[in-house]
Amino acid sequence: MTKPEEAPDNTSLHFRVADILRDKITYGELAPRMRLTERVLCEELNVSRTPLREALKTLASEGLVELLQNRGAMVTAMTLADTAQTFEVLSVLEGLSGELACARADEAAVAGLRQLHEAMGACYRAGDREGYFELNQTIHARLFLLAGNPVLLATHDKLNLRLRRARYFANVSQSRWDSAMAEHEQIMAALEARNGKRLRLLLEEHIRNKCDSVIAALLSSGAIRAIGSSAAPLPAPKRREAAGRSR
Amino acid sequence: MTKPEEAPDNTSLHFRVADILRDKITYGELAPRMRLTERVLCEELNVSRTPLREALKTLASEGLVELLQNRGAMVTAMTLADTAQTFEVLSVLEGLSGELACARADEAAVAGLRQLHEAMGACYRAGDREGYFELNQTIHARLFLLAGNPVLLATHDKLNLRLRRARYFANVSQSRWDSAMAEHEQIMAALEARNGKRLRLLLEEHIRNKCDSVIAALLSSGAIRAIGSSAAPLPAPKRREAAGRSR
DNA sequence: TATTTCATGGTTGTCTCCAATATATTCTGA
DNA sequence: TCAGAATATATTGGAGACAACCATGAAATA
Structure with missing residues (x-):
């Protein structure tokens, strides 16, 4: 039900997605060092993976998120x-x-x-x-x-x-x-x-x-770590009970 | 199946594609104001659209290419x-x-x-x-x-x-x-x-x-236009209004 | 000639596969 | 009991097909 801000601009979707994520990062809704999993963001923003991934690449080159090899993206730590x-x-x-x-x-x-x-x-x-x-x-x-x-x-x-x-x-x-x-x-x-x-x-x-x-x-x-040490543990993966995954 | 540059680095493909395109732009192989069509680049680099599009978004945020609404990308003019x-x-x-x-x-x-x-x-x-x-x-x-x-x-x-x-x-x-x-x-x-x-x-x-x-x-x-004038086929898109504050 | 209509090629967004990899879990042996 | 190996699971990376949309230019009409 939550369209991407209900902004039917003529701007492309990947651009709008990047905008939304930028704001979420700026205002702490996406906290520093938080792992960004594509599927979750896709559902949240109601977009498919393609524009989301493109937006993440943009944000990465802006230094707002970090891309981890085969592990997706992480909000850049604010050291x-x-x-x-x-x-x-x-x-x-x-x-x-x-x-x-x-x-x-x-x-x-x-x-x-x-x-x-x-x-x-x-x-x-x-x-x-x-x-x-x-x-x-x-x-x-x-x-x-x-x-x-x-x-x-x-x-x-x-x-x-x-x-x-x-x-x-x-x-x-x-x-x-x-x-x-x-x-x-x-x-x-x-x-x-x-x-x-x-x-x-x-x-x-x-x-x-x-x-x-x-x-x-x-x-x-206390909103920031004194030193840019990466002692911060990654958020514990939320227990997801895959309902009825037959196998 | 030949990989783009036979470079099986552990870097992702979109990253390597961006690198290659960066070089091509730097050395004039992709000339300023040249239109970049996805299909052509895909065939040339032997990659699919996914990494190519991600690379283009990266280059756009670096200012090397410009994204045109529904018209793809263009190498940034060097004025x-x-x-x-x-x-x-x-x-x-x-x-x-x-x-x-x-x-x-x-x-x-x-x-x-x-x-x-x-x-x-x-x-x-x-x-x-x-x-x-x-x-x-x-x-x-x-x-x-x-x-x-x-x-x-x-x-x-x-x-x-x-x-x-x-x-x-x-x-x-x-x-x-x-x-x-x-x-x-x-x-x-x-x-x-x-x-x-x-x-x-x-x-x-x-x-x-x-x-x-x-x-x-x-x-x-004569490698550059004297003034940033766009006697070129495309209209000059970047014009920031002076006094208007929004954003 | 000026305007409208329409066909076309290219981009955009979505979806579905599959492979590769990282992470989590279980199993095994000391 | 615990370390390490083996397995299972989840997620990302990449390819490709498809439909929808848009810009552009050509053809048709007034």
């Missing part, structure tokens, strides 16, 4: 090391986006960002975490758009996807929120001053700080 | 804009690899790089383009390894894959070769001095210069 390393790469991408945006954005675009920034400041002062988070995402995404480099955008999006999981589990502290807001003030100022080099450094530092805070939050919440 | 944008991203990744390697590589590794560098210098003085190219690749790859960030390495490799095509078609000028060698001298010096910031800047500049020379070579050889 501390991996998170930190992804942030490390992300920081230079973010820096580049700032520098390029500085050089390429027109005045109207900068003014638009200022507006978003002010709105975000209002959320901050009102203690509206939800709204702040949303606008924060929008601002960073807008910078990547203004950078005018689709390759940069795509690269960032793909890496960011893997961090969405971590960000979803992490709840940043109040003190980090304070300093993040302050950093955004400086970021806006650098952009308006068209100081590309400075904006780049600010953004890199901003992401590094965000990395630290996310990792701290993950560690304290 | 000037795309090449320049990819180099733009690559330069900051390369810079990051240098900075990290500076901080994390031990003395033995640096000495090893010095050896490679000297060997490359010998090739340069001997006019051995082939050997130079090979060692140059090795040195840059080694830097990424020493950076100790697998995410960075994977991201770089994926982007670099798309440029291998351009590099293959481009033949750099002698003057560019001269300055590239000089830049490598500085790069080695900065690494040995453990000057991470400087190494980062040098590498970024190095890649920017390489970009300019590759593009110049491509333009003069």
Whole structure:
């Protein structure tokens, strides 16, 4: 009865399946290190094996699942090391986006960002975490758009996807929120001053700080293993009584 | 029944098929904008549709082919804009690899790089383009390894894959070769001095210069369309709306 | 000439086989 | 009792047939 999200887009099925699985992984419905068996997913999503397998291949090349030889797929483990390393790469991408945006954005675009920034400041002062988070995402995404480099955008999006999981589990502290807001003030100022080099450094530092805070939050919440050790046992195979399998 | 490449690796077939197609795209056997029909490829590679389709999905998410709605796959066009944008991203990744390697590589590794560098210098003085190219690749790859960030390495490799095509078609000028060698001298010096910031800047500049020379070579050889214009049979499909936020 | 209709080839999705492999279970011998 | 071998079972990998759908271009019509 559960069609794949009831989305009769003209997009192909394997694409929609990949989308659904991406979300399930991001929001923890498919937990890290969980084994994905084709038959179960097929029944759950109500699709046949072919598009499902194609979707899994896509997700594998995106780094969201790992393909095991003759053992199917497993949701990629979210290790501390991996998170930190992804942030490390992300920081230079973010820096580049700032520098390029500085050089390429027109005045109207900068003014638009200022507006978003002010709105975000209002959320901050009102203690509206939800709204702040949303606008924060929008601002960073807008910078990547203004950078005018689709390759940069795509690269960032793909890496960011893997961090969405971590960000979803992490709840940043109040003190980090304070300093993040302050950093955004400086970021806006650098952009308006068209100081590309400075904006780049600010953004890199901003992401590094965000990395630290996310990792701290993950560690304290216990949502992540401190070290990427694979001491995690695979989920015990659920006892399945094959009804009436005559032989 | 002949296997595709008589390579009975323990890797799955879709993986090997993706590898083969990657190479064919890199070396122009499958030209940019060429339509890929499943039936033809199946016969050519002597595989069935299942692994082929899975491989195509993988290549699509790597940006080497584009999937068209109900019209199969097409080798991604190699436009000037795309090449320049990819180099733009690559330069900051390369810079990051240098900075990290500076901080994390031990003395033995640096000495090893010095050896490679000297060997490359010998090739340069001997006019051995082939050997130079090979060692140059090795040195840059080694830097990424020493950076100790697998995410960075994977991201770089994926982007670099798309440029291998351009590099293959481009033949750099002698003057560019001269300055590239000089830049490598500085790069080695900065690494040995453990000057991470400087190494980062040098590498970024190095890649920017390489970009300019590759593009110049491509333009003069006529192997690439000057502008990403689609005077080609198919309509340009990738156009992201600027302001509209959704997703 | 412009528009509509229609035939065709290719892709997409589903299904059914079968082989190869990994995992679980039972059996055997010390 | 327990380790290791042998067997059984489940799952993935791959091949191929089939139907449905879509894009495209040619033919027919106004």
